[in-house]
Amino acid sequence: MKCVDDFRLQLGKHELVPIVIGGMGVDISTAQLALEAARLGGVGHISDAMVPTVADRRFNTKFVKNKLAQYKFNVENQDKSVVRFDLGMLEEATRLHVGNAMQQKRGGGLVFINCMEKLTMNAPKETLRVRMRAALDAGIDGITLAAGLHLGSFSLIEDHPRFHDAKLGIIVSSLRALQLFLKKNGRSGRMPDYVVVEGPLAGGHLGFGMDWAEYDLASIFTEIRDWLKAEQLDIPLIPAGGIFTGGDAATYLEAGAGAVQVATRFTVTRECGLPEKVQQEYFKASEADIEVNQLSPTGYPMRMIKSCPAIGDSIRPNCEAYGYLLDAKGGCSYIDAYHKAHAENPGQRRVPVWEKTCLCTHMRNFDCWTCGHYTYRLKDTTHLRSDGSYQLLSAEHVFHDYQHSKGQSIALPRKEECLLAG
Numbered sequence: 001m002k003c004v005d006d007f008r009l010q011l012g013k014h015e016l017v018p019i020v021i022g023g024m025g026v027d028i029s030t031a032q033l034a035l036e037a038a039r040l041g042g043v044g045h046i047s048d049a050m051v052p053t054v055a056d057r058r059f060n061t062k063f064v065k066n067k068l069a070q071y072k073f074n075v076e077n078q079d080k081s082v083v084r085f086d087l088g089m090l091e092e093a094t095r096l097h098v099g100n101a102m103q104q105k106r107g108g109g110l111v112f113i114n115c116m117e118k119l120t121m122n123a124p125k126e127t128l129r130v131r132m133r134a135a136l137d138a139g140i141d142g143i144t145l146a147a148g149l150h151l152g153s154f155s156l157i158e159d160h161p162r163f164h165d166a167k168l169g170i171i172v173s174s175l176r177a178l179q180l181f182l183k184k185n186g187r188s189g190r191m192p193d194y195v196v197v198e199g200p201l202a203g204g205h206l207g208f209g210m211d212w213a214e215y216d217l218a219s220i221f222t223e224i225r226d227w228l229k230a231e232q233l234d235i236p237l238i239p240a241g242g243i244f245t246g247g248d249a250a251t252y253l254e255a256g257a258g259a260v261q262v263a264t265r266f267t268v269t270r271e272c273g274l275p276e277k278v279q280q281e282y283f284k285a286s287e288a289d290i291e292v293n294q295l296s297p298t299g300y301p302m303r304m305i306k307s308c309p310a311i312g313d314s315i316r317p318n319c320e321a322y323g324y325l326l327d328a329k330g331g332c333s334y335i336d337a338y339h340k341a342h343a344e345n346p347g348q349r350r351v352p353v354w355e356k357t358c359l360c361t362h363m364r365n366f367d368c369w370t371c372g373h374y375t376y377r378l379k380d381t382t383h384l385r386s387d388g389s390y391q392l393l394s395a396e397h398v399f400h401d402y403q404h405s406k407g408q409s410i411a412l413p414r415k416e417e418c419l420l421a422g
């Protein structure tokens with residue numbers, strides 16, 4: 001029986017352990033987590049979602065405070081079209097975030113950044129251009145294009161000096177999306193270096209409708225793999241979504257995957273950005289506690305733990321401070337849902353909004369508990385402490401479990417009590 005360590009991912013001159021830790025915004029896949037993956041010879045992702053607030057947290061900058069001060073006059077206004085990002089600020093925040101991570105990189109692996117097209121920021125093209133270029137300037141090893149079709153994204157960086165040296169990849173959830181991307185992208189004269197195929201059991205936003213349960217990763221993976229082969233396109237294909245054990249991963253590698261992308265198992269590691277209180281909620285969740293809903297203003301279905309504070313909250317839209325989901329006209333469906341809820345409950349100050357959630361505010365505060373389908377199995381990957389909480393894991397432990405475990409076995413960590421005893 002084979003294990004992940006019997007395989008390697010070749011990306012240009014890099015020979016890598018074929019484990020990719022997927023991007024988890026906002027600040028869930030931290031630099032610490034990505035750096036561990038790189039140190040261990042794999043690929044880690046940081047995320048560029050809401051970089052100004054993430055930079056403020058890490059580097060004591062005041063990007064968000066300054067933006068809010070600039071647009072404070074507009075906070076009561078339903079029309080948010082005046083709220084724009086200062087591109088210089090966005091560039092600086094991205095450089096800080098990426099540069100700091102890259103400076104600390106050790107080992108033979110790589111650190112990529114996850115860029116979601118759905119973060120439209122009231123100027124989709126201009127802001128995405130700055131985000132990608134600043135990440136390249138700051139030395140990122142690669143960019144994974146996510147949450148969108150990205151039909152014009154390569155062209156935003158095609159004149160950048162690192163366009164050919166940085167690794168560029170895209171996440172798709174269907175062969176059709178990949179075909180569309182390759183067709184439109186053809187004129188950039190540059191193929192993606194890898195393609196992540198994400199199935200319906202992943203965390204975060206899903207590239208499916210509410211009929212997601214009718215799809216499965218293995219079938220989509222096989223369809224894309226066979227098509228790439230028929231077209232003689234030698235692009236590593238990386239399945240993602242529900243790959244929970246080393247055995248699951250090895251099965252895909254044996255079937256021709258270049259690597260696997262995983263995330264959920266790492267949400268309960270010490271290097272992950274989620275506060276420990278939230279991590280305990282992930283451990284405790286049962287299958288019935290997890291739902292796919294339509295609360296995200298992006299329009300994509302999203303998987304969440306049902307009891308998270310983001311659901312049915314009453315917060316006023318926070319676009320003057322954040323505004324990551326404002327579309328090209330300054331709209332966001334949370335703003336509409338918020339005002340609709342207030343119109344239906346006149347005179348009330350705090351009205352719960354059930355139709356949508358203010359994703360910026362709640363992701364930023366770790367109050368939107370997005371998660372993968374198999375989150376309910378996390379409790380089987382560790383020890384229950386005597387106080388009823390679960391022992392956190394190290395990213396190294398989880399990475400090595402994926403790398404070396406065979407079949408459906410999962411290596412448990414050393415018990416904390418033993419660690420304390422020496």
Ligand SMILES: Cc1cc2nc3c(=O)[nH]c(=O)nc-3n(C[C@H](O)[C@H](O)[C@H](O)COP(=O)(O)O)c2cc1C
Nearest residue numbers: 022023024025146202203204241242262263264372
């Ligand atoms: C908490 C969480 C947040 C995520 N956020 C993002 C994100 O910001 N962008 C993205 O492209 N994918 C996101 N994902 C998807 C992962 O990168 C990954 O592809 C997927 O979850 C892998 O499946 P697994 O979690 O079952 O291992 C997220 C996943 C989780 C669990």
